Structures are given as structure tokens and as C-alpha cells.
Amino acid sequence: MLLKNVLVRLITTAITLFGVAVVVFVLVRVAPGNPIAMMLPPGATSEDIANLSALYGFDKSIFEQFVIWLGGVLRGDFGTSITLRQPVAELVLGRLPATLELSTMALFIALGLGGTVAVIGARKRDTATEVGLDLTSGAVLSIPDFLWGLIFVLLFGVLWPILSISGRIDPRIEFDFTTNFYIFEGLIRGRFDVVMSTLSHMLMPAMSLALPLAAMIAQLLKQNLKEVLNQDYTTLARVRGFSETSVILREALRNAALPTLALVGVQFTFLIGGTVIVERLFAFEGLGNMAIDAVINRDLPLIQGIVLLFAALFTVINLLVDLSYTLLNPRLRHG
Amino acid sequence: MTTQPHEKTLEIRQLNATLPNGMRLLRDVSLTLEPGEVRALVGESGAGKSMIGRAVLGILPSAVVHSSGDILLEGQSLNALRPKTRRSTVAKMSALIPQDPLTALNPVRKIGPQITDPLVRIHRWSRDRALKRALELLERVHIRNPERVINSYPHELSGGMRQRILIAAAFAPSPRLIVADEPTTALDVTVQKQILQLIRELQRETGTAVLFVTHDMGVVAKISQKVTVLFAGRVLEDAPTEAIFNDATHPYTRGLIAATPTPNATAEPFRPVPQDLIAQLQRDTQAEDMRFYQGGRK
Amino acid sequence: MVDATMPLRRRRFRVRNLRFWIPLTWIMMLVLAALCAPLIAPHDPLAQDLFLERLPPFFMDGAEPGYWLGTDSLGRDVLSRMIYGARIALFVSVIAAVSTGIFGSTLGLLAGYYGGWWDRVISRLVDIWMAFPPVLFAVLLVAVMGTGLTSVIAAIALIDWTRFARVIRAETMVQAHMDYVDSARIGGARRFTTLVSEILPNVMPSIIALLMLEMGIAVIVEAILSFVNLSISSDDPTWGSMIAEGRGAIHFAWWVLLFPLITLFLTVLSFSTLGEGIKKKFDPVLSS
Numbered sequence: 001m002l003l004k005n006v007l008v009r010l011i012t013t014a015i016t017l018f019g020v021a022v023v024v025f026v027l028v029r030v031a032p033g034n035p036i037a038m039m040l041p042p043g044a045t046s047e048d049i050a051n052l053s054a055l056y057g058f059d060k061s062i063f064e065q066f067v068i069w070l071g072g073v074l075r076g077d078f079g080t081s082i083t084l085r086q087p088v089a090e091l092v093l094g095r096l097p098a099t100l101e102l103s104t105m106a107l108f109i110a111l112g113l114g115g116t117v118a119v120i121g122a123r124k125r126d127t128a129t130e131v132g133l134d135l136t137s138g139a140v141l142s143i144p145d146f147l148w149g150l151i152f153v154l155l156f157g158v159l160w161p162i163l164s165i166s167g168r169i170d171p172r173i174e175f176d177f178t179t180n181f182y183i184f185e186g187l188i189r190g191r192f193d194v195v196m197s198t199l200s201h202m203l204m205p206a207m208s209l210a211l212p213l214a215a216m217i218a219q220l221l222k223q224n225l226k227e228v229l230n231q232d233y234t235t236l237a238r239v240r241g242f243s244e245t246s247v248i249l250r251e252a253l254r255n256a257a258l259p260t261l262a263l264v265g266v267q268f269t270f271l272i273g274g275t276v277i278v279e280r281l282f283a284f285e286g287l288g289n290m291a292i293d294a295v296i297n298r299d300l301p302l303i304q305g306i307v308l309l310f311a312a313l314f315t316v317i318n319l320l321v322d323l324s325y326t327l328l329n330p331r332l333r334h335g
Numbered sequence: 336m337t338t339q340p341h342e343k344t345l346e347i348r349q350l351n352a353t354l355p356n357g358m359r360l361l362r363d364v365s366l367t368l369e370p371g372e373v374r375a376l377v378g379e380s381g382a383g384k385s386m387i388g389r390a391v392l393g394i395l396p397s398a399v400v401h402s403s404g405d406i407l408l409e410g411q412s413l414n415a416l417r418p419k420t421r422r423s424t425v426a427k428m429s430a431l432i433p434q435d436p437l438t439a440l441n442p443v444r445k446i447g448p449q450i451t452d453p454l455v456r457i458h459r460w461s462r463d464r465a466l467k468r469a470l471e472l473l474e475r476v477h478i479r480n481p482e483r484v485i486n487s488y489p490h491e492l493s494g495g496m497r498q499r500i501l502i503a504a505a506f507a508p509s510p511r512l513i514v515a516d517e518p519t520t521a522l523d524v525t526v527q528k529q530i531l532q533l534i535r536e537l538q539r540e541t542g543t544a545v546l547f548v549t550h551d552m553g554v555v556a557k558i559s560q561k562v563t564v565l566f567a568g569r570v571l572e573d574a575p576t577e578a579i580f581n582d583a584t585h586p587y588t589r590g591l592i593a594a595t596p597t598p599n600a601t602a603e604p605f606r607p608v609p610q611d612l613i614a615q616l617q618r619d620t621q622a623e624d625m626r627f628y629q630g631g632r633k
Numbered sequence: 634m635v636d637a638t639m640p641l642r643r644r645r646f647r648v649r650n651l652r653f654w655i656p657l658t659w660i661m662m663l664v665l666a667a668l669c670a671p672l673i674a675p676h677d678p679l680a681q682d683l684f685l686e687r688l689p690p691f692f693m694d695g696a697e698p699g700y701w702l703g704t705d706s707l708g709r710d711v712l713s714r715m716i717y718g719a720r721i722a723l724f725v726s727v728i729a730a731v732s733t734g735i736f737g738s739t740l741g742l743l744a745g746y747y748g749g750w751w752d753r754v755i756s757r758l759v760d761i762w763m764a765f766p767p768v769l770f771a772v773l774l775v776a777v778m779g780t781g782l783t784s785v786i787a788a789i790a791l792i793d794w795t796r797f798a799r800v801i802r803a804e805t806m807v808q809a810h811m812d813y814v815d816s817a818r819i820g821g822a823r824r825f826t827t828l829v830s831e832i833l834p835n836v837m838p839s840i841i842a843l844l845m846l847e848m849g850i851a852v853i854v855e856a857i858l859s860f861v862n863l864s865i866s867s868d869d870p871t872w873g874s875m876i877a878e879g880r881g882a883i884h885f886a887w888w889v890l891l892f893p894l895i896t897l898f899l900t901v902l903s904f905s906t907l908g909e910g911i912k913k914k915f916d917p918v919l920s921s
Contacts, residue, residue: 012760019761024773031777126397135652142905143898144853146860150876150894158887165883232438236501239392240453241426243419250452254443273766277857281880291769292861295776303773311764329443 009322013315020311021073021304025066028300056082056301069304078308079301083294088305092287096309097180098168099279099286103272105183105202106209110271111264113210114217121218122225122248133218141215145274149208149281156204163204166283170197205282209271216267217260224256231255258329265321269314342410344368344512344544345391350404352386352395352568359624360386360399361568368512368561371542373535375555375576377591378565384548386568388514391546393425409511426457429512430505432534435521436497440489447485450504458508465507472503476533495526499533506537513538515547519554531557552595556580564588567620586612653910656903663900667719675699676710678717678870683708687886705875705889706882714870715896721871722900725782725855729789730847736790737797738840744798745805746828755798762795771854775863785858789851797843804836838915845908849901856897872897 053059057068072079078088121133157165164170169182175194177185186194228234229252237247276288283289287306294302345368352361361383368374376384389395391406393413406413408428413421433439440449447469454465466485473481476499489497498518505513515534519527535558538545547559555562555576562579564572564587572585583589590608666673676699685708688697696703702711744755771788778784808814809832817831818824852872859873860880872893879890 015757016760016764019757020764023761023765027773027777138906138909139902142849142902144850144901146853146857147894147898147901150880150890151898153880153883154887154890154894158883232433232435233441235394236431236433236439237441237453238394238422239426239429239431241423241457242453243422251441251444255441258443269763270767273768276766276768276772277860280861288766288769291766292772295769295772296861298776307765307769307773310766310769314764 009319013319016315017308017311021070021308022066024304024307025069026062028298028303029062029065031298056080069301073308078305081294081299081302083297083299084302088301091290091302092305092309094180095285095287095290097182097184098284099272099275099288101181101183101198102202102206102275102279102284102286103209103268105199105206106213106271107268109206109210110213110217114214115221117214117218118221118225119245119248119253121222122229122252123245125222125226125229130222133222137215137218140211141219143212145208145212145271146277146281148211149205149278152204152208153281164201165204168198168201168285169194170201173197201282201284205275205278205284208278208281209274213264213267213271217264220263221256221260224259225252228252228255254328258325261321261325261328265318268321269317272310272313272317342370343407344370344372344409345546346407346410347387347391348405348407350387350390350406352383352390353400355398355400359568361390361404362620362623364404364565364568364570366563366570366573368544368546370511370544371538372561373538373545373547373559374561374563375559376546376548376563376565377550377552377555379550381567382565383568384550384565385516387565388431388516388546388548391425391512392429392431392514393422423457426453427508428510429514430508430510432498432502432505432513432515432518434517436494436501437521439501440497442489444488445485446487446489446492446500450485450500450507453504454508468507469503472507473500475537476500476503478503494522495529498522498526498530502530502533502537506541506543509541510543513543513545515545517548517550519549519551534558552592564591566616569620569623571616587616652906656906656910659899659903660907663719663723666716667723670716670720674710674713674716675701676713678709678714681707681709687882687889689886690888690892702892703886703888705878706886709870711875711889711892714875715872715893717870718872718875718893718896721782721869722852722855725786725789726848726851726904729786729851729854730844732786733790733793733847733851734797734840734844737794738801738836740794741798741801742805742828742833742836745802746809746824746832748806752802755802759795759798762792765792767792768857771858772861772863775858780863785855786851788858789847789854793847793850796847797840800839800843801836804839805832808832808835838911842908842912842915845904845911849904849908852897852900852904 050059057065060068069079076089078092080086081088081091084091117133117137121130124130124133152163153165156163173193175186175191177189177194179185182198183195186192186198225248229248231252234247234251237251238244242250275286276291278284279286279288280292287309291303291306291310293299294306345366347364347366350361350364351359353359364383364387366374366387376387378384386395386399391408408425411424413425416424440446447466450469450472451462451465454460454468455462460468469485470481473484478484478496478499484492484496484500492500502518518534519530522530531554534545534547537543545558547554549555559576562572562574562576563570564579564585566587572579572583572588574584579588580592583592587608590612594607682704685697685700685704686706688700688704688708689695690703690711691698691701693703700710700712702715704710705714740755744752770792774788774791775784778787814827814831817827822830855871856873856876859871860877862877875893876890876897879887879893882889
């Protein structure tokens with residue numbers, strides 16, 4: 001039964017990824033503007049263009065191109081970037097750590113901030129404090145990450161310049177890391193200057209991404225907490241002498257977190273989708289920033305690779321969320 | 336908080352509770368509970384019997400306006416205490432056996448910590464002592480293989496087992512007072528008997544005073560020494576159990592007793608409490624409310 | 634004892650009313666500004682004047698009378714550009730939201746009511762669409778279709794239809810199992826007639842609430858596309874292009890970013906608050 005579920009899940013994931021591949025493949029090929037012509041210096045003959053097109057396989061039909069590309073993808077070969085003239089897989093994996101670190105930091109901020117506000121709201125339920133927190137989180141929720149990014153740039157980049165508004169790290173810092181996980185590797189190697197600089201560069205983009213999700217967690221978790229706090233077992237905990245805060249943290253939080261978690265998973269993929277524009281806004285050298293450049297430069301193999309990677313990331317996260325949901329719920333774990 | 340030998344375990348004085356819309360849940364309720372005594376609170380649903388237990392334990396619904404009256408636990412007035420001290424005082428002296436064992440255990444936590452947590456964190460016992468006490472009591476409430484049960488989750492256990500666990504948890508810190516809030520209502524008839532038996536045994540062994548909330552006069556006869564009959568939040572009658580069953584003064588009480596189906600008299604048809612009597616009592620209550628509000632407005 | 638019987642004040646009720654009227658007032662102001670732009674805008678939004686570049690707003694030293702909110706790097710009047718920008722913003726938001734709504738709701742109704750293959754195909758499409766990062770998708774679509782307002786609107790509809798499809802599909806499925814649908818069918822109504830005359834009116838409140846939300850999103854998407862230089866020509870006064878211009882000149886003239894940003898902020902907030910209000914008003918469970 002469980003095996004069958006996993007199998008069905010894997011097949012639908014494969015279909016989704018295949019669909020994404022088809023859509024993006026067709027889309028970039030109907031786009032006007034010949035990427036090869038853009039590569040060559042002005043005055044190149046049509047023969048030159050045809051030669052180079054043949055080199056990248058653009059002279060074949062879309063269907064043939066797709067089969068060739070898909071065959072490559074299955075072998076781990078995503079083609080070569082037209083503008084950067086490097087293997088797509090290498091380029092994309094080089095940028096992925098930056099985007100992953102950014103989204104993870106944003107997720108932690110969202111969980112911490114949203115969780116705290118939810119607990120305070122539940123603690124102060126049916127008071128003016130709760131109404132105030134509800135109104136605030138409602139407003140924060142409706143403002144998208146792009147606007148938060150602009151607001152932060154203006155506030156903490158210009159009017160009160162305390163944080164850097166562009167890049168991933170101070171370019172003056174010299175270091176030689178094997179991976180592009182600056183924070184992770186910096187911590188392991190004890191290069192705290194790298195970690196601190198990366199964190200301070202990441203704070204504003206991460207906050208922009210985190211705020212809408214934090215507000216959503218605050219609302220949803222508080223709602224779930226309030227429901228759980230009417231349950232008999234929380235009443236019993238109060239009778240046993242536990243303070244309201246203690247009841248919320250020890251008895252209610254885990255029960256309330258379960259239904260919240262399912263939603264946070266979907267929202268986390270939206271958050272990662274948001275890195276595209278937020279990275280652009282903060283000139284942060286991640287995957288999203290590279291993606292927009294690739295679109296503007298008509299770098300077809302690179303666009304395909306990045307979109308597919310994003311899609312894979314989203315589906316993997318959804319899978320992980322379902323898995324952790326099962327692990328955290330004792331009723332599902334045993335039954 | 337020193338215990339004097341002749342102190343009453345619980346004394347409720349002129350307790351009133353009102354909803355914001357003016358509906359009165361409790362009307363001048365007074366009662367006492369001697370050490371080691373079992374007092375049944377009986378009445379129909381809505382009579383306020385559970386409210387009394389909740390008021391003692393400090394878990395009235397937040398909408399209830401606690402207007403007046405006082406509750407004394409072993410002579411200590413709860414009104415005189417700050418909310419925080421009040422909560423810990425009440426928790427150290429009393430415990431609750433809840434109505435529905437299916438919802439009274441946290442579904443995502445194991446049984447063990449749900450019993451030992453309050454012992455360690457509120458009563459300041461050592462972890463070993465709490466665990467030993469939990470195992471001892473689980474065995475006492477006839478749970479086979481307690482070591483396995485403390486590592487189980489609630490959904491792995493039957494309703495009867497969960498209620499026995501809740502009884503064990505209530506008796507674990509040796510409280511002076513236990514409020515049993517219709518502890519058998521949600522259970523099967525066969526299990527009901529065992530649970531009732533268990534509460535009575537443990538109560539006798541430990542000498543804990545019990546405030547037993549029920550709507551079932553049959554249960555009253557089995558477990559209590561004293562009975563308080565409630566109607567619409569008002570005490571109608573307060574007497575020793577024997578006296579109630581042999582010679583109840585109030586016609587409503589007689590009606591309640593007559594309405595109780597007895598297993599050995601199946602031929603007898605079921606006779607509910609007469610409607611005209613209930614109507615009369617409701618009129619009385621309304622009249623009293625009028626006096627109450629007119630008095631209050633002066 | 635008397636206090637206990639007094640009725641409690643209903644604070645939430647008044648808060649909710651304000652939450653309806655304030656956003657509505659702001660949207661109405663925008664509509665007015667858009668309609669009467671030539672009458673109220675103090676300057677030509679396209680007029681460049683290199684002698685008047687980067688003038689600060691009225692409350693700062695060096696402000697020029699008549700240029701209330703200052704000028705940008707090309708000496709164009711920020712206030713006038715914002716007023717004309719309201720035209721484009723409202724045009725895009727209304728047209729994009731309505732087309733997204735029609736497209737997505739239709740698919741949602743079909744999937745939810747007919748089920749079977751309709752549902753399987755549409756749900757699979759939704760899954761595929763949700764696996765795209767939306768901003769990247771939008772950028773890609775506009776790159777394919779070429780810049781311009783039509784492309785922006787088409788891109789929004791082609792990406793965000795999933796939001797309508799998912800919600801309306803779920804609601805239609807609930808409605809389709811209600812007794813009134815059965816009785817209409819027993820009464821001899823055709824399936825399609827039932828869908829249009831019985832189910833559609835019942836999911837309409839959700840559609841309207843989503844439309845409100847979508848209008849706010851459309852304004853943002855236009856701004857994002859302008860920001861990566863893919864909306865319409867940067868001369869045209871859109872809030873997005875002003876923001877892009879302001880981001881570029883942020884160290885010299887922050888007000889070029891500030892004022893369009895505030896406008897965008899209030900507009901998005903208003904649309905979503907109105908949408909929430911509508912949802913609550915029509916939802917029988919929430920409004921009781």
C-alpha cells in the first residue's frame with residue numbers, strides 16, 4: 001500500500017517534470033530573436049550563422065532537438081550555454097548553493113518570526129493585542145516579496161544605510177572554497193568573516209522573501225493553536241498547573257504545527273520562486289538572477305536547465321514535506 | 336498552607352457565575368467536602384454541575400464572568416490568591432478526571448510523559464520517582480504491561496484503558512481533592528462499572544475527597560456519601576446519600592430517582608421527571624432572577 | 634454583579650467597516666486620477682528637462698515650486714508620471730484580472746463539474762504550471778511574445794489561471810454534490826445549463842474575491858516586468874518603470890523610488906483587503 005503510494009507519487013512527479021520540459025522547450029524555440037545571430041559580431045554572413053546553428057543543433061526540427069536534449073538530460077548532460085560557453089550543468093550547480101542558502105535562511109526567518117507571532121497571538125487571544133497582530137499580519141501578507149525588497153533597499157540601503165544592497169559577499173574578502181555554500185563551508189572552515197559578510201548581504205533579500213510567509217504562518221498557526229487550546233487535553237494541562245505559555249509550547253504547538261506544515265511546504269516553493277526577482281533586485285549571484293540574464297540573452301540551453309532545476313526543486317520539496325508530515329504524526333507513522 | 340486536621344477539604348461559599356448576556360450559570364451555590372468524603376453533584380445537563388467543578392479548578396470558560404463568592408481549599412481562600420499562585424495552589428492540591436478519555440490525552444505525546452510531566456515540573460519530583468510512581472499506579476489501575484503502555488501513543492489504546500490511565504494520572508500526585516467530571520459517561524456500560532469500581536477503590540485507599548459530577552442517580556447510589564441536587568445553577572437539596580434515596584425532601588429529587596432505570600425492575604416503565612414540576616421550577620428560577628437583577632440595580 | 638450583565642462592546646465590527654472603506658477610497662482616488670489625468674497632472678509626464686533633473690520633493694531644500702514630488706534623472710515630473718501611471722496600472726490590472734479570471738474559472742468549473750478526463754488533464758496542467766517559478770515564467774513569456782502591454786496582460790493570464798482553476802475546481806466539486814444541483818438535474822435541466830445557472834452563481838463570490846486579489850497581483854507583475862525592462866518602453870509612465878528608474882538612481886534621488894513605491898504598496902494592500910472583505914461578506918460560515 002505504502003509502496004504503491006510512493007510509486008504513484010514518483011510517476012506523477014516524472015510526468016510533471018516531463019511536462020515542464022516540453023513547455024519550456026517549445027516556448028524558448030518559438031521566441032523571436034535568433035540566439036546564434038546575437039552571438040556573432042555584426043556583419044557575419046548567413047553561412048556563418050547556419051554553421052554555428054548546426055553546431056548547437058538548431059537546424060533540426062523541434063521534435064528532433066527535444067529528443068536529443070532529453071537523451072542528454074537523462075545522461076546528466078544539459079548542453080552548453082550559448083553566452084557563457086560552459087556546460088549548463090556546471091553553471092547551474094555553481095549558482096544553486098547561493099539560492100539554496102538564501103531560501104533556507106528566509107525559511108528559518110519565516111518560521112521563527114511567524115511562529116513567535118502565532119504563539120503571542122494565541123497567548124493573548126481575544127484581546128486587543130490579538131486583533132492588532134491579525135491586522136498587521138494580514139497587511140504584511142498581502143505585500144509581495146518584490147515590494148518588501150524595494151522597501152528594504154530604500155530604508156536600510158539608502159535612508160539609513162546599514163546593510164549592503166547588492167551582491168552576495170563583500171568582494172574585498174579573499175577566500176578559496178571548494179563549494180559555493182559560503183555559509184556552510186565558512187562555518188566548517190572557521191572563516192567567520194566570510195559567514196558574517198554573506199549573512200549581512202543575505203539579510204535583506206531573505207527578509208523580503210520571508211515576510212509574506214511569516215505572516216501566513218502567524219495567521220494559520222495561531223488559528224490552529226486556538227483550536228487545539230480548546231481541546232480537553234490542554235484544559236487538563238492547565239488543571240495540572242502548567243502556565244498558559246507552557247501549555248501552548250508543550251502541549252499545543254506540535255498538534256497545531258502539523259496542519260500548518262502542509263501549507264508551509266507549498267508556500268516554501270513559492271518563496272523559492274520569489275528568489276528570481278529578489279535576487280535580481282539585490283544583484284545577488286544566484287540561480288534566479290542568472291535565469292533572467294539567460295532569458296534576456298536568449299540562452300536557450302541555460303534557460304531550459306534552470307527552469308528544469310527549479311521544477312525539480314519544487315517537486316522534491318513537496319515530497320519531503322509529505323514525508324515529514326508522516327514522520328511527525330504518530331497516528332500516520334504506526335497506522 | 337499548613338494542613339490542620341479538622342479543616343474541610345473544600346468549601347464553596349455563595350458561588351455565582353454569569354454569562355456576559357446575563358444568563359446565570361450558578362446561583363449562590365454553597366457546599367462543603369470533608370476529607371475522604373465523596374460528594375455527588377447531580378442534575379440535568381445545564382444544571383451547572385460541571386461548572387462547579389470547573390470553578391474549583393479555575394478552568395471556567397473565558398466568557399463566564401465570575402461574579403461573586405469564594406472557594407476555600409483546606410481553609411485557603413482562593414480569592415485571596417494572585418492568579419499565578421492560585422493556579423499552582425489548586426494544581427498541587429487537586430486533580431481532574433475528565434469526561435471523555437478519547438480527547439483528554441495529547442495525541443502526539445507518549446503516555447509516560449503525560450503522567451510524569453506534572454509530577455516533575457509542578458510537584459518538583461525527581462524523574463525517577465515520577466516514573467516509579469507512574470508505573471506503580473498504572474499497575475494499580477489494572478493495566479497490564481505498564482512499561483509498554485508508557486511508551487505508547489493514546490491512539491494505540493482503548494477508551495477504557497485511556498480512562499484508567501487518566502485516573503492513574505489524577506491520583507499520581509496524591510491530591511487532597513479530585514473532581515471527577517462524569518468520568519463514565521463516554522464509556523461502554525460494561526467498562527463504566529469497572530471504572531466506577533476503580534475510582535471507589537482508589538478513593539478509599541488514598542482517602543482523597545472526591546467531587547463526583549454525574550447525571551446518573553444509579554452511579555450516585557454506588558459511590559457517594561453526600562449528594563447535592565442542582566437545578567438551573569441552584570442547589571435544590573443537599574443531604575447524605577441514604578437520606579436522599581430513602582426520603583428526599585424535594586419533589587424534583589424524587590422525580591430524578593424515579594426516572595433512574597434499575598436493572599432488576601425491567602417491567603417497570605420508564606418515568607421521566609414530570610414536565611409540570613420542571614415548568615414550576617423554571618418559573619421559580621425566573622422569579623428569583625427578577626429579584627436578583629432588581630436588587631443589583633439599586 | 635451589575636457589570637457582569639452589561640452587553641460587551643463590539644469592537645471588531647467597526648474595524649471591519651474601516652477595512653472596507655479605506656481601501657475603497659484609495660482605489661476610487663486612483664480611478665479618478667486615471668480618468669482625469671490630463672486635467673490634474675501638473676506637467677506632461679513625458680516632458681524631459683535636463684535643467685530640472687533630480688529636483689527634490691516639496692519638503693526638502695532645493696525644491697522647485699510646481700514639482701511637488703520632485704523630478705527624475707531626466708527631469709520628468711514624478712507626480713505627473715504617477716498620475717498617468719495610474720491609467721496603465723488600472724488598465725492592466727482590470728483587463729489582466731478579468732481575462733485570467735475567465736480563463737481560469739472556466740477550466741476550474743469544467744474540471745470540478747465534469748470530472749473524469751477534463752479533471753485529469755486540467756489538474757495535470759495545473760501541476761506542471763505550479764512547477765514553474767512564476768516570475769521566471771512571466772519573463773520568459775514576455776520575451777517570447779515581445780514587450781508591450783498586450784504581452785504583459787497575456788503573460789499574467791497564462792500564468793495565474795491556475796489560482797482561479799484550483800479554487801474554483803474545489804468549490805465546484807463541493808457545490809456539485811449539493812442537493813439543489815441534483816434537484817435541478819431531476820427537474821430535467823441539461824448538465825451545461827445546470828453548471829451555468831446553478832453552480833456558477835454559487836461560486837461567483839469566490840471568483841470576485843480572487844479577481845480583487847488578481848488585480849493587485851497584476852499591478853505587481855507589471856512593475857516586475859518593467860523592472861527587468863520587459864514591459865513597455867521605459868519612456869511610458871508606468872509605476873514599474875518609475876521604480877526601475879528609481880532603483881537605478883537610488884543613491885542620487887531616492888524620492889523617484891519612494892513615491893511610486895508607496896503608491897504600489899497602498900494599491901496592492903487595498904486590492905487584497907477588499908478581496909478579503911468580499912470573501913468574508915459572502916462566506917456564510919465566516920460572516921455569521
